[in-house]
Each structure stands twice: as structure tokens, then as C-alpha cells.
Amino acid sequence: MNDRLLIATLCGLGLLSTTGASLAYPLLAPLFADGGSNGLNSFLGLPPKLLLGIALMVNPVGLLIGSAVLGPLSDGFGRRRALLTTTIGAALGHVLTAAALVSESYLLFLGARFFTGLLEGNGAVMRAIVIERIPGPLRNHALSWLNGAFHLGWLVGPLLAGFSMGGGITLPFYVAAGALLLGSSCVAASLPATAVAPGTDSWWAVARRRHAFTLLGHLPLRTLFTVHFAYACGVASLYEFFPLWLVDVGGYDAREIALVNMGMCALMTSAALFAGRASEREGRRRAALYAAVAAAAILCLGFGNLVLGIMAIIAFGVPHAYYNAALQTWSADQFAHHGQGSVMALLSTTFCLANIVMALVGAVLTLIDTRVVLVLGGVLAAWAAFALRNWSLASAHPGMEGR
Known part of the structure; x- marks a missing residue:
């Protein structure tokens, strides 16, 4: 091959x-x-x-x-x-x-x-x-x-x-x-080609x-779902509502919004080319650091001005690319015995679910102020960073983490 x-x-x-x-x-x-x-x-x-x-x-x-x-x-x-x-x-x-x-x-x-x-x-x-x-x-x-x-x-x-x-x-x-x-x-x-696995119905x-959610019967995978869902909600708040924020704060039109989106996607794609480099730091610790930086970028839209917000939108692509690489490789190594297809499906499904939830929640919160949605997203991503770090620290002590 x-x-x-x-x-x-x-x-x-x-x-x-x-x-x-x-x-x-x-x-x-x-x-x-x-x-x-x-x-x-x-x-x-x-x-x-x-x-x-x-x-x-x-x-x-x-x-x-x-x-x-x-x-x-x-x-x-x-x-x-x-x-x-x-x-x-x-x-x-x-x-x-x-x-x-x-x-x-x-x-x-x-x-x-x-x-x-x-x-x-x-x-x-x-x-x-x-x-x-x-x-x-x-x-x-x-x-x-x-x-x-x-x-x-x-x-x-x-x-x-x-x-x-x-x-x-x-x-x-x-x-x-x-x-x-x-x-x-x-x-x-x-x-x-590979043969159908024995016992497959x-x-x-x-x-x-x-389906992916059957993995939630295992405590560590429930923890993974919880922290990744919180982070993904933060990401979804940025993805789905930064265009509306640009309209509210800067009066941007479709062309100007597209240019900002191009900058974010280009930087995110470029960062992904290097995000897979090996590191001695444990995967959850790395993911926690990147989630914290991403949370800061999202909160810049909630509390910052137009220039700071645009810089944060574009820069967000870097920590997000590194977070994905760190969490996915750690999950693949840690939970391989559950089937790599099922583990990767859980991560993908969690992200899809977060997008749907934040679209519904955001539709209500934007009636108050678009920045409220982004502040909520930033807080959720920050909580995910804190939870990932604590989870990593707890695993160093026998009996504190389910396997």
C-alpha cells in the first residue's frame, strides 16, 4: 500500500x-x-x-x-x-x-x-x-x-x-x-479490502x-464527551455568530465577512500542517493549553472592539488546529480497544451536536446581544481547558480516574 x-x-x-x-x-x-x-x-x-x-x-x-x-x-x-x-x-x-x-x-x-x-x-x-x-x-x-x-x-x-x-x-x-x-x-x-469482523450483524x-453514543457507558469516555462538548460549543459560537458580530459591531457586508473567514480558514489550514509534531507533554495537557488560548480568542469578541475581534477570529484557527491534533491522537491511543471508528465517531458526533445546540441557544441569546453568545462560548471553552488539565492531573494518581 x-x-x-x-x-x-x-x-x-x-x-x-x-x-x-x-x-x-x-x-x-x-x-x-x-x-x-x-x-x-x-x-x-x-x-x-x-x-x-x-x-x-x-x-x-x-x-x-x-x-x-x-x-x-x-x-x-x-x-x-x-x-x-x-x-x-x-x-x-x-x-x-x-x-x-x-x-x-x-x-x-x-x-x-x-x-x-x-x-x-x-x-x-x-x-x-x-x-x-x-x-x-x-x-x-x-x-x-x-x-x-x-x-x-x-x-x-x-x-x-x-x-x-x-x-x-x-x-x-x-x-x-x-x-x-x-x-x-x-x-x-x-x-x-478487509473481511467483515466476526460476529458482525x-x-x-x-x-x-x-452507534457512537454507546461509548458513553464508560466513565472515561463520558468525561471525554463532556469536556469536548463544552469546547465544541465554544467553537460553534464563534463559527456560527462571528458573521453577525461583524455586522453588529462593524457594519460588514457579505464580501468583508468572506475575507475575514478566508483569513481564519487559511491560517487554520496552515497550522494543521504542523500541529501533528510529536511532543513529550501529555495529550490532555496540550489540549487544555490550546483550548485556553482558543477561549481567550472567543472572549475577545465578547469584550473587545472591532480590530481586536477580527485579529482574534483569524488567530483562533491556530489553537483550534493544535487542539484537534492533540485530543484526537491522545484519544486514539487511549481508547483503541473500543474500536478506532467508534472513538473517532464520538468526537465527530460531539462536534456536530454542539453546532446544533449552539445554533438553537444562540438564536435566543442574539435577541439580547450577539456578544452574549460569544461570551458563553468563551466561558465553555475555558471550562473545557480547566477540566482537561484537572483530568490529566488526576490520572497521575491511582484510583482517581476510571479506566
């Missing part, structure tokens, strides 16, 4: 998975809010903005479910089979999305976006492959590069939509589908009994 080809293939698929999730964002607003009537924005006579909100929500909901079940499924049925199936299926989902846009079928559009999100929740499968297949110190670097590819997709998706939609609103989805099919051929070439039985 060619390790370089495998790493490049997984990074490409990671990029495409988040690209597919973000692809529709710049395309949907004009369809639903430009004042014209079509089959999408007039479904059942409901308000166009309500229909837009539902259309934006279904993909992340599919991503949440996929993140919870695809990793454990790959533990039983094999990484190659799971990755090929989800990649080809996601390509089909993009084609169905294009068909829905052409026919102006709102229900088909919802189904296609949910189906695509469900299958693009295969990040846990990719991370498990890196952990199991890439030897030595290169493993940590490859895991960090994969994280960087996921980050970059949130920038590439809107750019792909913006540059290719001149050929028609469906062209970006056909481009994404073609790229995924090319990626599936690389998976077939770079990843050897049907895929439905495995998904129902071995």
Missing part, C-alpha cells in the same frame, strides 16, 4: 466532504429570498425564510447521524467498504440535489441534502484509517493534515459555488459529484447497537 497515495486520497475526500456541506450556502439565499416565486420558495405556501432555514438544517442533521453510526459500522464491515459506499453515495446525493434544483422540487431537495449529509459524515472512518494504516510519527502528521483538509472545505465550498455557478446553478453539484467519484477510485486503488443492527 502506498502511504502517500492513501494520505492524499483521504485528505482529498476530507476536503470534499466539508466542501459538499458548505457548497449550498451561497446558492440558497438568492433562490429563497430574491423576491421571485419558484417551486422551492413557495412550497405549501410557507414563508420563504422558514423554508430556507429548514433547507439549511437538514444537511447538518444528516451529518450528525452519519457521524454517529458510520465509524462503528466501519469497525464491523471494514474501512474500505464503508468509505467506498459513502463516497459513491454522496456523489449520488449531489446529483439528486442538482435534479431537485432543476425540477424545483422542495421535498426532493430536502431528501437529497439529508442523504448527502448522512454519507458525508464519514470523517470518523477516514480518521480511523489514518490511525490504523499510517505507521510511526507520520500518523500524527497525517491526522493533522486530514483535519486541515476538513477545515479548508468550509472555504472551498462557497468559492466553488461562486466561481462555477456561471455555468448554471447545478454545475457546482456536478463538479462535486465528479470529484467524489474520482476520489472513490483512489480509495479502491490505495486501500486493501446486519448494518442496521450494528448502527442501532453500536
Whole structure:
């Protein structure tokens, strides 16, 4: 097996998975809010903005479910089979999305976006492959590069939509589908087939009994979920509400917000190239330090002015990239006996859940002040840093930490 080809293939698929999730964002607003009537924005006579909100929500909901079940499924049925199936299926989902846009079928559009999100929740499968297949110190670097590819997709998706939609609103989805099919051929070439694990039931039985949240029956993994969820809520508060903060504080328009987002994504992706370097410091201690720096960046938006806030948004990408690398590699080493697919699925699902929770909480808190959401997020990330450090210290004393 060619390790370089495998790493490049997984990074490409990671990029495409988040690209597919973000692809529709710049395309949907004009369809639903430009004042014209079509089959999408007039479904059942409901308000166009309500229909837009539902259309934006279904993909992340599919991503949440996929993140919870695809990793454990790959533990039983094999990484190659799971990755090929989800990649080809996601390509089909993009084609169905294009068909829905052409026919102006709102229900088909919802189904296609949910189906695509469900299958693009295969990040846990990719991370498990890196952990199991890439030897030595290169493993940590490859895991960090994969994280960087996921980050970059949130920038590439809107750019792909913006540059290719001149050929028609469906062209970006056909481009994404073609790229995924090319990626599936690389998976077939770079990843050897494995047999179904002994005792594995049907895929439905495995998904129902071995989804990521079944790991919460173990005390250390409950602790991992709790601290990572708190940190992820902080991250989600920044991701989801810094555009609104820029509008409130600086009167920024869409182009100016996009430039700030580009700066953050570019720095985050660059940091991920180096975040996998080996360190003598214990993984949770490193993650705690990076979480504390990230929390400080988030709080700068809650208490700072426009210039300080913009600097904090862009700089946030560095500690976040290093936090992901530290926590994921530590979790992979510590909980390997639970199945790498399941462990990585727990981390991915936790992040998806945090995004949904903060979107709901933030929708209420922004009625008071957008800065309230960001202060809450910063406090949660700071608590996660404190909890991670204490957890690491407790593990040095026998009997203080469950195994």
C-alpha cells in the first residue's frame, strides 16, 4: 500500500466532504429570498425564510447521524467498504440535489441534502484509517493534515459555488459529484479490502447497537464527551455568530465577512500542517493549553472592539488546529480497544451536536446581544481547558480516574 497515495486520497475526500456541506450556502439565499416565486420558495405556501432555514438544517442533521453510526459500522464491515459506499453515495446525493434544483422540487431537495449529509459524515472512518494504516510519527502528521483538509472545505465550498455557478446553478453539484467519484477510485486503488469482523450483524443492527453514543457507558469516555462538548460549543459560537458580530459591531457586508473567514480558514489550514509534531507533554495537557488560548480568542469578541475581534477570529484557527491534533491522537491511543471508528465517531458526533445546540441557544441569546453568545462560548471553552488539565492531573494518581 502506498502511504502517500492513501494520505492524499483521504485528505482529498476530507476536503470534499466539508466542501459538499458548505457548497449550498451561497446558492440558497438568492433562490429563497430574491423576491421571485419558484417551486422551492413557495412550497405549501410557507414563508420563504422558514423554508430556507429548514433547507439549511437538514444537511447538518444528516451529518450528525452519519457521524454517529458510520465509524462503528466501519469497525464491523471494514474501512474500505464503508468509505467506498459513502463516497459513491454522496456523489449520488449531489446529483439528486442538482435534479431537485432543476425540477424545483422542495421535498426532493430536502431528501437529497439529508442523504448527502448522512454519507458525508464519514470523517470518523477516514480518521480511523489514518490511525490504523499510517505507521510511526507520520500518523500524527497525517491526522493533522486530514483535519486541515476538513477545515479548508468550509472555504472551498462557497468559492466553488461562486466561481462555477456561471455555468448554471447545478454545475457546482456536478463538479462535486465528479470529484467524489474520482476520489472513490483512489480509495479502491490505495486501500486493501478487509473481511467483515466476526460476529458482525446486519448494518442496521450494528448502527442501532453500536452507534457512537454507546461509548458513553464508560466513565472515561463520558468525561471525554463532556469536556469536548463544552469546547465544541465554544467553537460553534464563534463559527456560527462571528458573521453577525461583524455586522453588529462593524457594519460588514457579505464580501468583508468572506475575507475575514478566508483569513481564519487559511491560517487554520496552515497550522494543521504542523500541529501533528510529536511532543513529550501529555495529550490532555496540550489540549487544555490550546483550548485556553482558543477561549481567550472567543472572549475577545465578547469584550473587545472591532480590530481586536477580527485579529482574534483569524488567530483562533491556530489553537483550534493544535487542539484537534492533540485530543484526537491522545484519544486514539487511549481508547483503541473500543474500536478506532467508534472513538473517532464520538468526537465527530460531539462536534456536530454542539453546532446544533449552539445554533438553537444562540438564536435566543442574539435577541439580547450577539456578544452574549460569544461570551458563553468563551466561558465553555475555558471550562473545557480547566477540566482537561484537572483530568490529566488526576490520572497521575491511582484510583482517581476510571479506566
